[in-house]
Amino acid sequence: MEDAIKIKTTSPVVGSIRPPGSKSITNRALVCAALADGTSVLQGALDSDDTRVMIAGLEQLGIAVQTEDAKTTLKVTGCGGTIPAEDADLSIGNSGTTMRFLTAMSTLGQGRFRLDGVPRMRERPIGDLLDALIPLGTDVTTEFENGCPPVIVNATGLAGGMTTIRGDISSQYLSGLMMAAPYAQQPVHIVLDGPLVSKPYVAMTRSVMKSFGLSLEQTENDLKIPAPQKYKAQHYAIEPDASAASYFWATAAITGGDVTVEGLQRSALQGDVRFCECLAQMGCDVEYKESSIRVRGGSLTGIDVDMNAISDTVQTLTAVALFATGTTRIRGVEHNRHKETDRIGDLATELRKFGAKITEFEDGLEIQPAPLQGATIDTYDDHRMAMSLALVGLQVEDVVIRDPGCTHKTYPGFFDDLQELCQAAL
DSSP: OOOOOHHHHHHOOOOEEEOOOOOHHHHHHHHHHHBBBBBEEEOOOOOOOOHHHHHHHHHHOOEEEEEEEEEEEEEEOOOOOOOOSSSSEEEOOTHHHHHHHHHHHHHHHHEEEEEETTGGGGOOOHHHHHHHHHTTTTTEEEETTSSHHHHEEEEEEOOOOEEEOOSSSSSSHHHHHHHGGSSSSSSSEEESOOOOOSSSHHHHHHHHHHHHTTOOOSSSEEEESSSSSBOOEEEEHHHHHHOHHHHHHHHHHTTTTTTEEEOOTTTSSSSGGGGHHHHHHHTEEEEOOEEEEEEOOOOBOOOOEEGGGGGGGHHHHHHHHTSSBBOEEEESSSSEEEEOOTTHHHHHHHHHTTOOEEEETTTTEEEOOOOOOOEEEEEOOHHHHHHHHHGGTTTTTSSEEOOOOGGGTTOTTTHHHHHHHTTOOO
């Protein structure tokens, strides 16, 4: 892909689209299938950098994964909880889910495993996950003793017992621990320390585990996972990605259009469908059907919203907020500073390029609309920065997105799909 792409302005966009499969569900299903007894078939899987890194990591651990149907069908031969490899050096790229999930999973093996990634991954914290694994009988550490990857796992199996884990940095720590816990030698009791961010992602993990035959008990402050248990191989269908869908719902809002996303419903596993509730508060008309969600643009007004549970759609909402009347305040997403980039500070920098008045807070942003201008946007190797801020160019001339190829992390075909959806409006 070229070094930069100029976005074409458009009239109101009308159409329908089915985004590719959910990255979050694909990577969770891959872990459960990899640990299961038997061969699982995952249909509707996402083919992207993040899922390729996960598959490559599983293969290095000795798990066989076959791809079919343009890599949207995955056949995973599970290991029954016994990791075949005894030594592996896993290259994780910048996939947070893969780093957190495979760190926990590798503790089930017998041998030495090293997990590393790109320079940004070496800045992303993982110490809280390691602190939670150690009381369960594991030998895990960071290579530079700084709480960030590379991670070294000297695996002798997971003993089980009680542990405490922080919930305010990333729900992926808890999800990784949950998926590995059934293969402990005794039951695992996880106590949550403080508030849990991105709760829908933990509910998603629980749902995927249940689909693969596992049971657990959860209250507001703890989880109890009976062990030893085993996942059972499944034919498992993966929903379209709701975070990706947010860009198309936002397209309807920004252009005053009418866009239907196929394959998702209000009760989807992914909490990011609640992004549509934000659009409804801003003035859009949202229609939920059995297997689709339709958004029709309206006169937009600013809102005050806590987006802790749907933090991957914060950048998308800021793009919409630029076109609203009145101020939009986004709260509760301090953990966004620890993702692919600082999704508060760096986002504020790029939004200001459009001429908007942005106030940055520790836990979010305030967007005061102002006359907008074209801008060349830096994406910080963050797929969501590229996809969300590209939407501004649908209504503002001379918006250029640098490094559009960073969208390969979760959505390689995004710019083609956006162009095709907008084509009918030209």
